[in-house]
Amino acid sequence: MYVQPYVFFNGRCEEALKYYGEKLGAEVTFQMRYKDAPPDAQAQLRPGTEDKIMHAAIKLGSTVWMASDGHCDPDAAxxxxxxxxxxxxxxxxxxxxxxxxxxxxxxxxxxxxxxxxxxxxxxxxxxxxxxxxxxxxx
Missing domain, CATH: 3.10.180.10 (2,3-Dihydroxybiphenyl 1,2-Dioxygenase, domain 1)
Incomplete structure (x- = not known):
């Protein structure tokens, strides 16, 4: 068993992953955008988020962690x-x-x-x- 951090960037995931790649040597090993997922009537996308990152796996050193844009909620804490x-x-x-x-x-x-x-x-x-x-x- 192991634990992996899963970080939600509230709409800034692509920018963050690019920054971590340039500054820390992080490597995105998998990435899927919301528009690539099958339609789900129970989970409607916020308009304008189709190109946001639904899920990414990032290798940083010997660690793999995950990230997403999440719900892109302007009122999120x-x-x-x-x-x-x-x-x-x-x-x-x-x-x-x-x-x-x-x-x-x-x-x-x-x-x-x-x-x-x-x-x-x-x-x-x-x-x-x-x-x-x-x-x-x-």
Missing amino acids: PMNGFSLSLTADDAASAEKYFNALADGGQVMMPFQATFWSKGFGMVVDRFGLGWMVTVPEE
């Missing part, structure tokens, strides 16, 4: 209650990833040495997704 934890191979990579995620986002805790790691920082990226970036102990 921001993401809350969780963060993704990114453990880099070394301090230079961790700081690079942290800075990329902080670009256009909000730093919650600057990337710095702590009593448990040579480098750790927390950030909410430009898409509202919380990240904890860390360097593993040697």
Whole structure:
């Protein structure tokens, strides 16, 4: 058994996946748009969402996680209650990833040495997704 994060970007999924690909090396391994799904009378699409991402699988390092545009609800609350934890191979990579995620986002805790790691920082990226970036102990 394993657990995979499934992140809903409320209409910004394609933009987020492109950004993570450019800045973190993430690779989209599968993607399906709402217009590619069979019609479902019980789940009507919001007009204008046909080209939004219904489901995507993303490989980031050795992890596969999933994402979607979700319902594209303009009144949806921001993401809350969780963060993704990114453990880099070394301090230079961790700081690079942290800075990329902080670009256009909000730093919650600057990337710095702590009593448990040579480098750790927390950030909410430009898409509202919380990240904890860390360097593993040697």
